[in-house]
Amino acid sequence: MLSRQVAEKLRAFETPFYLYDLDLLEQTLSSATSVAQRYGYVLHYAIKANSDPRLLEIIRSHGLGIDCASGNELRCALEAGFDPSMIVYAGVGKRDKEIRYAIAQGIFAINCESMEELEIVNAFAKEAGKVVTVALRINPDIDPKTNHCIDTGQADSKFGISWEEVLEKADFIKGLSNLRVKGMHLHIGSQIRELHVFEYLCHKVNAIVDNLSSLGFELDFVDVGGGLGINYDFPENEPVPNFASVFSIINSHLKVGGREVHFEFGRAIVAQCGELITSVLFNKTTATGRKLVIVDASMTELIRPALYGAYHSIENITSTSTKNERYTIVGTACESTDVFDESVGLPMTRRGDLITIKSAGAYGASMASRYNLHDLPPSVYSDQL
Numbered sequence: 390m391l392s393r394q395v396a397e398k399l400r401a402f403e404t405p406f407y408l409y410d411l412d413l414l415e416q417t418l419s420s421a422t423s424v425a426q427r428y429g430y431v432l433h434y435a436i437k438a439n440s441d442p443r444l445l446e447i448i449r450s451h452g453l454g455i456d457c458a459s460g461n462e463l464r465c466a467l468e469a470g471f472d473p474s475m476i477v478y479a480g481v482g483k484r485d486k487e488i489r490y491a492i493a494q495g496i497f498a499i500n501c502e503s504m505e506e507l508e509i510v511n512a513f514a515k516e517a518g519k520v521v522t523v524a525l526r527i528n529p530d531i532d533p534k535t536n537h538c539i540d541t542g543q544a545d546s547k548f549g550i551s552w553e554e555v556l557e558k559a560d561f562i563k564g565l566s567n568l569r570v571k572g573m574h575l576h577i578g579s580q581i582r583e584l585h586v587f588e589y590l591c592h593k594v595n596a597i598v599d600n601l602s603s604l605g606f607e608l609d610f611v612d613v614g615g616g617l618g619i620n621y622d623f624p625e626n627e628p629v630p631n632f633a634s635v636f637s638i639i640n641s642h643l644k645v646g647g648r649e650v651h652f653e654f655g656r657a658i659v660a661q662c663g664e665l666i667t668s669v670l671f672n673k674t675t676a677t678g679r680k681l682v683i684v685d686a687s688m689t690e691l692i693r694p695a696l697y698g699a700y701h702s703i704e705n706i707t708s709t710s711t712k713n714e715r716y717t718i719v720g721t722a723c724e725s726t727d728v729f730d731e732s733v734g735l736p737m738t739r740r741g742d743l744i745t746i747k748s749a750g751a752y753g754a755s756m757a758s759r760y761n762l763h764d765l766p767p768s769v770y771s772d773q774l
């Protein structure tokens with residue numbers, strides 16, 4: 390929790406803003422990379438989670454590569470100094486200019502998500518006079534036991550190619566002469582807290598890789614995606630996510646067979662180091678008796694609660710009251726779903742108090758919008774305080 394002293398220093402900055410704890414980011418990266426090195430795993434950071442330049446600088450200094458999901462994310466990663474040979478590019482709908490750009494940059498792999506995409510990447514590679522390394526993003530049909538809005542690997546999902554289709558069209562894929570199919574990729578969803586899901590994922594990957602090998606694909610790497618969840622309920626209890634457990638599960642259950650194993654974590658790297666600091670504008674009570682606290686942030690700074698009912702722990706960091714009240718915390722946007730918490734217990738909260746919305750470093754600033762022509766939220770870093 391932020392100390393009273395820090396909270397008072399925050400008053401120097403105009404709210405709302407994202408506050409990033411750079412020491413916690415360093416600790417998180419040290420934890421992830423030290424265990425990954427033990428097993429020889431390759432880590433990419435899913436830049437969609439947060440592309441703040443100072444965070445990227447620290448992430449790069451720890452030797453991670455990048456997983457990107459658009460041409461602009463790829464450009465951002467290159468401008469931040471990431472090596473193209475450490476960048477993978479997934480995405481169900483890559484535009485023509487984005488595919489051509491990725492081919493020109495010579496990135497590690499384009500993770501292809503449909504037969505038509507494979508054909509187009511092959512055609513554009515031919516046009517560029519190149520042979521391009523790709524991974525097949527396969528939909529393994531796994532329930533990741535998470536919020537259904539963020540699961541991506543069930544049979545009916547838009548992501549990846551069904552295993553049946555790969556089997557049926559294996560010869561066609563092998564005939565695409567400007568592609569080198571060197572990897573298999575999957576990403577089954579985000580905020581996975583039931584870690585046994587990763588064990589199940591390994592069994593699926595083992596079977597798929599065995600089958601791909603028997604079909605004549607010579608795979609050099611397996612990319613098992615991201616998805617490791619964080620503790621949104623009690624962030625102080627688990628500021629650094631449990632990388633050791635997930636790597637140990639993968640190490641025990643994945644048949645590696647000399648291949649490189651890649652991961653693409655986003656949330657687990659940056660979620661806990663960021664919080665959204667906002668000021669209370671007004672209090673009011675509805676006709677039904679509900680006490681509303683209206684803050685100066687909204688879904689335009691942090692859309693996760695409105696978009697998929699995500700929970701973030703909220704605290705009043707400046708109130709000195711000893712009296713607790715139950716409040717609904719709402720934002721400024723002209724949308725009824727712009728609610729940060731329907732019912733949270735806080736010390737008596739008044740205009741001007743500072744509120745923190747925690748665990749907001751991932752998919753917060755990167756999903757911000759200019760709806761209602763709000764300004765995009767600025768960043769404040771712990772070393773500025």
Ligand SMILES: Cc1ncc(COP(=O)(O)O)c(C=O)c1O
Nearest residue numbers: 435576579615616653654655656
């Ligand atoms: C292909 C891919 N890889 C990695 C990630 C990162 O997931 P997470 O932030 O849960 O680690 C995502 C998230 O959407 C993704 O789509």
